[in-house]
Amino acid sequence: MFTSSSSFTNSVDALFTYIVVLSLIVLVGITAAMVYFVVKYRRSKNPVPVNIEGNTTLEVLWTAIPLALFMSMFYFGWTGYKEMRSAPADALPVNVTARMWQWGFEYPNGLKTDTLYVPAGRAVKVLLRSQDVNHAFFIPAFRVKKDVYPNKVNDAWFVSDRVGRYDIACAEYCGLNHSYMYSAVQVMDQSDFDAWFSSASAKAGVPAVLAAAK
Amino acid sequence: MANVAMPADRAEPNYLEVTTNSHKGILGWLLSVDHKRIGLLYLYTMLAFFAVAVGFGFMIRLELLTPGKTVIDAQTYNQFFTLHGIIMIFLFIIPGLPAVFGNFFLPIMLGAKDVIFPRLNLLSWYLFIIGGLIAVSAWLMPGGSADTGWMFYVPYSLRTTTNVVPALLAAFVLGFSSILTGINFITTIHRMRAPGMTFFRMPLFVWSLYATAWVQVLATPIIGITLALVMIERALGVGIFDPSLGGDPVLYQHLFWIYSHPAVYIMILPAMGLVSEVIPVFARRTIFGYKFIAFSSLAIALFGSLVWAHHMFTAGMSDTAMFVFSFLTFFVSIPSAIKVFNWVSTLYKGSIQADPPLLYVLSFIFQFSIGGFTGLMLGALSTNIHLQDTSFVVAHFHYVMFGGTGFGIFAAMHYWFPKMFGRMYNLKVATAAWAVVTVGYNLLYFPLFISGYLGMPRRYYDYLPEFQPYHMVSTVGSWILIFGLIVMFWNLWRGMRSGPKAPMNPWGGVTLEWTTQTPPIVENFREVPTVTTGPYDYSRYESAAKEGK
């Protein structure tokens, strides 16, 4: 799952790894210091304590250094998020409808499916609506998630270069069968996608054109 | 001074033997306005609710042992995780330290005879009990208890046929209990300090209760009004949050988190205060950076009120809101980091006795740190999008709320036990229980970080087979944890019934509660103490050694 399957996977994983590594260093430091002090200064070996009221230099250091590191985390999180908000203008729009407890997809020509078929290498923009309660559209492999509401249209986008089938889960609790509200996104070669799209459109009796209708 | 022991034959009857009213037996407890008796009323009832909620947690984990149905059906599972959340949050974590140990020790630590409004204090307990009984009784009503999750997100909470209104009503009543306790503590701290007890001579537990009380008073009314609006909407069909009536579900989420994020600090701040109390006693030295710890409590209370929307980063808010709330979230991490560094430094060159209260505190620091670090991953926007609403979040807040506050409550029970009951528990058994509880705890929650990153959503009755290894380890962890808890409580119970008599000051603490009789007399002090030093003046250990040799 740590393979790059969408445009966001790398940047999200990189920031996650950055924070994990920094955290591990500090966590190991804190824990080691704690254990070392408790053993070294145990009362049987060290009956007389030394009262140290504090140290302003240290306080400034351990305020300023975490602050600088935190700001770097904030910055990378923000730039990564900006990418998620900047869908290319030529992205393929797909209407996504959530209801208790299934997903429906509708292409610009009116073709309706219950699996999301997309061509590899093409940006896809999902327009999310709910027919009942709140849901959340979640593709773990792509690091994509967005809440789905009955009273507004949320959107998200992704582009995947890797042909394959990836889970779509519902991430916002929505009642009895919340955990069964799975669908999938099927990423296909452009030629496979075109073949599927024309035959599925013909079967549904809609014109097989992908021009953005809206 | 702490080591001037009172001869046993001159001891006055303690608060367990005499009460503030003319009643005997159970009424002597139910109608007592003695802050110590009220503290114990809270303790016993809180622990009863805790046991119930642990039972629900056990069933949730057992169900998740295997994919598909293991023991209960999906509807029961959804009701169980809702009850687990409501009871743990409103009836265990929030009242755990302030209402139990704050009630018992805040007046004593200030050198006061009681809180300033003793009868209001008793009323708070009755509201707590009424709220708790409403929450649990919904389970027995036709339709069953709520299946909405403890957040009651609309529109689902408006549509479900389960008993949502009793759950909302319970949270509403419990909110009042919390507000009244907050008002009582703020006023007590301002008005009831002993001569010489300036603000900067107050123990850090008192500082943390002070910061907590302000959040209780200022933030709790918002949840009360919000829940009342949901009840009105459900009962009368007034459109506020329901889109089909022209309302807005995201508005509900904002209002919910404007309270419920600060509530996280209501839950953690007193535990931080407790940690600041325990470390100096068992290291026999003064706290490192007293003022930095005291002010960081206030900073947390302030910044913590400004970051609520970081629970809603996937809701489709404006980019400006995303920027601001993520930015402020990193700021609220700073005072917590300052506290951790000061605690660890307080161990430096101490004279350390690793008794059970300190061991629970060390676990607290380790687990709270993990909770804090994973909070950074959730505070950064791009990683939050992936992690939001997965089991990573479940692990994160259990590390803060249980690994932090829960362990803080366990530390407090072991620390103040001899003072409260006048007896001692078995230290060896307590140490063994601590080891089992810590191992079980980490086995239970750590795997959920990994499965969450791999895409396991939260509140799932069933899951894909690839997640099973993590769920199995987690469930086995829950068994170890519960076994450790049983040993821990059994040991405390046995100590309370038949443990050896505790001396006045078994740990060598220097805050005022260790200068009173064990157990304390009804009005705490024979004569009002006069305070001349800071709260952690351990210089006598240092100077005694210098004079001796």
Ligand SMILES: [Cu+2]
């Ligand atoms: Cu759903």
